[in-house]
Amino acid sequence: MASLKEVRSRIISVQSTQQITKAMKMVAAAKLRRAQDNILRMRPYAQRLNSILSNLTSSMENEVASEYSAQREVRRVLIIAITSDRGLAGAFNSNIFKGVNQLLATRYSAQAAAGNVTVLAIGKRAHEYFVRRRLPMLGNYIHIFGSLSFDTVRVAAEDAMQGFRAGQFDEVTMVYNEFKNVATQIVRAEQLLPLIPAEAPATATPTANVDYIFEPSKEEIVQTLIPQSLKIQLYKAVLESNASEHGARMTAMDKATENAGELLKSLKLTYNRTRQAAITTEILEIVGGAEALAASR
Template identity: 60%
Template sequence: MPSLKEVKNRITSVMSTQQITKAMKMVAAAKLRRSQDRITQIRPFAQKLNAILKNLSAAQSNSDDENWYSIAREEKKVLIVVISSDRGLCGSFNTTVIKGVLRLIDEKYSAQHAKGNVTVLPVGRKATDFFTKRKFQTVTDYATLYSSLTFENVSNAMDYIIEAFKAGKYDKVELVYNEFKNVATQILRTEQLLPIIPAQTTDNNTNQTDYIYLPNQEEIITGLIPKSLKVQFFKALLDSSAAENGARMTAMDKATENAGELLKQLRLSYNRTRQAAITKEILEIVGGAEALKSA
């Protein structure tokens, strides 16, 4: 049985940990409100712009002048953009994303990976550390996007991806991230950024929209498609940021509860140990008194 001092030290340690986890929960909750507001504001715009993008790609694929954004090439070289967090203590948030990337490579791009033709572009320190330590081919120029998460910085990263795809450095670009659903739930998403998948049309073309292009179709498409891709990437980063804060808030709340349960057990153990020590002292005093009487 541990001594009273050992149990008391453990109680003090757990109480300190509980205060830290409670403070981290409050910080994550404050950040979550801000990031949730940002993703709620951008989602409708991003979804509508993505629908327009797919319709434009479908219309362009049906015409004689197909744009290079939607041309499907043989998938020899693949770029996987993975969005993680910079810090831990957020439950299985980072593990889910990393496992999703490894599963994607194993199921779809194992042949390319064996030839060294799968490149990972990590955003966030956790994914960067994981894939660089395991000798994956990586592009780490944009790993610190979270330190200054602005549309301008995201645009620079997307410009690199677009230019690399256009130059033939990559034949396909996939995006893996956690989508924010609520505080306790994050959904792993895998989306194809490039080439753009055209909107599916039915036999009577009810899902396809006809557009009037001013000043001309080529200028609209070349300007709108990069803008839409940047918005989609920015939305994914905001989604991941909100999901990270939600996961951290949930993890710290659970850690605070577990610390409370542990404190109950330690206090019970402390009381039992103290009672046993008092009982032992009483028995020693009674035994000594009996020895004096019989002497």
């Protein structure tokens, strides 16, 4: 049985840990509110932009081709893995690693075997993980969440877009956590490049062709709107991941605080039992000593 001093030391240690996890939960909750507001404002904008782009491309048919729509044999692949800079967020980061590994084992198994898979890591945890796996890395975005903005994400998007235009990559896929609620994050693997043609719903009814008036020219609209849409898609994925991170950390710290409370109850019970046993032993020793002294007289 542990001594009273050891149990008391463990109680103090667990209490300190509980205070830290409780504080981290409160910080994560405050950051989550801001991150959730950002993604809720971004989603309608991104959806509307994609809708405009779909309408534009469908109206032009094959009149204007985009360099981001080029369909090539998939030999070289870029995976954009979005994690966090810090840990203590439960399975938030490990789920991304599992998602990427699943892609490498199934969809991109041939490219992985040939060593033609490159990773663009957004977040320190992703960078460290894939460097250990000795995968080729594109760029360095390990501290992008320190000053998260569209401009910082735009640089990463432009690197991926430039690689696709130059033929360095034949396909670009994003892997990130989509924010659903505080306790739930869904791992998504979405193709960023080449652009996937919009499909009409199966229930859609034939309609008359709409004669659009383009201002400025179709070519200029395509050259401006498509790159902007791609950057917005990546920025939205990063915002989703940011909100998911704070939700996962808040949940993990809440659970850690509860576990610390349960451990404290167990340790205090052990402490009281050990103390009671020590007092009983002392009483028995005193009584035994008194009886021995009386018997010696």
